[in-house]
Amino acid sequence: MGLGDQQANMFSYNFVRGMLLLFNVLLWFSGLLIILTGIWMQTDFKYYLKISDGYTIYVPYLLLVVGGILVFAASLACSCIVRVDPTMLIVYGGFLIAAMFSLILLSIYIYDYKDHVIAGLPVGIEKEVKHYNGLGSISNANTTLIDYVQNKLGCCGGKNHLDWPKDSLPSSCCWRDDAAKNCTKTASGSMHEGGCMPKLVTLINTNLSSIGVMLSVLALFPLFAMVFSYSLASASRRMDYQSIS
Structure with missing residues (x-):
């Protein structure tokens, strides 16, 4: 060679x-x-x-x-x-x-x-709304999961705010974090009226699809x-x- x-x-x-x-x-x-x-x-x-x-x-x-x-x-x-x-x-x-x-x-x-x-x-959102009591912390109780999502995404309920029972809207449906637990009497322009389902679907679909592609x-x-x-x-x-x- x-x-x-x-x-x-x-x-x-x-x-x-x-x-x-x-x-x-x-x-x-x-x-x-x-x-x-x-x-x-x-x-x-x-x-x-x-x-x-x-x-x-x-x-x-x-x-x-x-x-x-x-x-x-x-x-x-x-x-x-x-x-x-x-x-x-x-x-x-x-x-x-x-x-x-x-x-x-x-x-x-x-x-x-x-x-x-x-x-x-x-099903998950329906359970959260049904069993909601506004107590506990997100680290040890499922009851505040819906509050977390509604606060972070600026939404209320699944499809819309009407998913909540009458006269029992949580404070996380209101624009102001310091609002009382029941924000039913808050003016309609001061609460999140759109539902969380569309935002959650978009958020989860985008992020998990990105992980799959990655x-x-x-x-x-x-x-x-x-x-x-x-x-x-x-x-x-x-x-x-x-x-x-």
């Missing part, structure tokens, strides 16, 4: 290793992004989902687990990429295939969960990393064989 061929092979070898390192870093940041998304769903976004009868606690934790595994695996993979261990690269490639399909399946599950949550909104796009990173991982393992073995011969 000539000097030119050796230089070309070395350039190709270094290029593949550099690209694998790049996609491994992207995979690490992908896992971190998924973790942050799971935390957000369990904190700021939780109460918009919890008011639905289709709410489940498992989705945020599923995101945290998947994101944590990606961050951990990408961190460990750096050593085998730098040292170029062909056997470990092949094992890592197998993990990347599993990671790619896991992200795709998780994306599909998020879309299904979105439809399930939206379908459960009417997971689908992030699945490309383990795909490309897998290609470069197998390519680097093959190139390493080929160079070792040529150096021996």
